[in-house]
Amino acid sequence: MQPTDRTRVKRIPDRGHYDRETIHSILDAGFLCHVGFVHDGHPVVIPTAYGREADTLYIHGSAASRMQRELAQGIELCVTVTHLDGLVLARSAFHSSMNYRSVVIFGNARQITDDARKVHALAIVSEQIFAERWAEVRPPSPQELKGTSVLELSISEASAKIRTGPPKDDDEDYAMDIWAGVVPVVHGWGAPITDALIKGDIPVPEYIRKFRW
Amino acid sequence: MQPTDRTRVKRIPDRGHYDRETIHSILDAGFLCHVGFVHDGHPVVIPTAYGREADTLYIHGSAASRMQRELAQGIELCVTVTHLDGLVLARSAFHSSMNYRSVVIFGNARQITDDARKVHALAIVSEQIFAERWAEVRPPSPQELKGTSVLELSISEASAKIRTGPPKDDDEDYAMDIWAGVVPVVHGWGAPITDALIKGDIPVPEYIRKFRW
Numbered sequence: 104m105q106p107t108d109r110t111r112v113k114r115i116p117d118r119g120h121y122d123r124e125t126i127h128s129i130l131d132a133g134f135l136c137h138v139g140f141v142h143d144g145h146p147v148v149i150p151t152a153y154g155r156e157a158d159t160l161y162i163h164g165s166a167a168s169r170m171q172r173e174l175a176q177g178i179e180l181c182v183t184v185t186h187l188d189g190l191v192l193a194r195s196a197f198h199s200s201m202n203y204r205s206v207v208i209f210g211n212a213r214q215i216t217d218d219a220r221k222v223h224a225l226a227i228v229s230e231q232i233f234a235e236r237w238a239e240v241r242p243p244s245p246q247e248l249k250g251t252s253v254l255e256l257s258i259s260e261a262s263a264k265i266r267t268g269p270p271k272d273d274d275e276d277y278a279m280d281i282w283a284g285v286v287p288v289v290h291g292w293g294a295p296i297t298d299a300l301i302k303g304d305i306p307v308p309e310y311i312r313k314f315r316w
Numbered sequence: 317m318q319p320t321d322r323t324r325v326k327r328i329p330d331r332g333h334y335d336r337e338t339i340h341s342i343l344d345a346g347f348l349c350h351v352g353f354v355h356d357g358h359p360v361v362i363p364t365a366y367g368r369e370a371d372t373l374y375i376h377g378s379a380a381s382r383m384q385r386e387l388a389q390g391i392e393l394c395v396t397v398t399h400l401d402g403l404v405l406a407r408s409a410f411h412s413s414m415n416y417r418s419v420v421i422f423g424n425a426r427q428i429t430d431d432a433r434k435v436h437a438l439a440i441v442s443e444q445i446f447a448e449r450w451a452e453v454r455p456p457s458p459q460e461l462k463g464t465s466v467l468e469l470s471i472s473e474a475s476a477k478i479r480t481g482p483p484k485d486d487d488e489d490y491a492m493d494i495w496a497g498v499v500p501v502v503h504g505w506g507a508p509i510t511d512a513l514i515k516g517d518i519p520v521p522e523y524i525r526k527f528r529w
Contacts, residue, residue, distance in 0.1 A: 109355075109358070109360070135400060137350035137352075137361050137363075138361070139350075139352040139359040139360065139361035141354050141358075142322075145322070145354075145392060145394070145422065146352035146353050146354050146359055146393060146394040147322070147352065147394050147420075148350050148361055148394045148395070148396040148420070149420075150350075150416070150418055152414070179358060179359060180359060181358070181360050181361045182361070183350055183361040183362065185348070185350070185363040187348060189506075190445065190446060192446065194453060194454055195456075195460075196438060196442060196453045196454065196455055196456050196460075197454075197456050197457075197463075197464065199453060201365070203363070207360075209358065229409060232403065233403055233405065233499075236405060237409070239494055239495075240405075240406070240407060240408055240409045240412060240494065241407055241408040241409065241410075241489060241492060241494070242409055243408075243410050244410075247408075247409075250410075251410065269509075269511045269512065269513070270511055272513075276454055277513055277515060278515060279454060279515070280515065280518060281452055281453060281454070281518070282510070282514065282518045282519070282520055282524065283510075283514060284508050284509050284511045284514070284520075285509045285511075286446075286505050286506070286508050286509075286524065287506035287507075287509065288503070288504075288505065288506070289504045289505060290503060291502040291504070292403075292501065293402075293499070293500035293501070293502045295497050296482075296497050296498045296500065297495070297497040298482045298483055298496040298497045299482065300482070300490055300496075301495065301496060301497070302490060302491060302493065305493060305495045306495070307495055311405070311495065
């Protein structure tokens, strides 16, 4: 997509990416975003879950209590997704950095009001967090659906920023007696902890066991 | 600290915490925050590194290119730190949740202009990311210092939000034949990758080897 004035990566422009494939792959690698909006003129940033379907991002509106007024008009959001991949230990403090993949999306989000569409969006979010879970859980009742807010945001004004690889030091610093390199970040899942109140002896299902890294 | 109208946790108030100790412990468990500010009336959310010292948060101003104008007056920020601890798989979609610890801080940040204070703040951020590294790296030159922006923000208007423990389902749902429980999130560090351009055969220092989980 075309970078706009606010999506164009200004600092270290080589790290900026604007193609759909890159942006989607970063979004698809996570499910937790930080949603920024302006409330009474003040910035607010709330963590919440999301799911992507084609060029639409569905956002779980758990922060909706703060947004009610804004939501009526279609609220302007900045949604940021960040994956930390490693600590980059350069020889100088200045060039020390992190390896990461991030996406920033700007746009106006709308609340989904149609119940069928809302259930569909919730399923997308659920599948993004935990594949195959949605088919098993008790679906939302009409009352629960009413108490759940889901926003949709078009992924049209967005950019990705990526850093990979080793430190890049100043030429003269390579001669210093300092270890340099990357310490990778590892994200994973521990063994599932079955609820003490589980009925009978329901085993951990295969789709949950295989979820473990 | 006293909750204000905007730090008070409104949705599920039991999850809200306002004591210094809790807020500091969540901040100290990480080093990556999402900084929200208003730019030309629009919300912007940028990931960056931070360090805490007493009641002050130092924020690496890598996003400063967007903030220059605002910074002169002291920019209003919302800084959010989120640790995801587990996926909470309830029997119903509605009660499915996440275990997490998060902190939200509101306030006006100032740019640190004094060089000695800036170096001190950078050391705090560096130590929060990677303990003992600061003592080894080449410190910033005057020129590099000029090119580095560090903000300071008072941790005075802040709140924490925490969810722990098993799913909480509706009474009647416990009878359903659905596995429920928690899948913990595991964060860790992989083996250090030494820079291919390392001088001679500098070994991985002890403080980096022990950094590995």
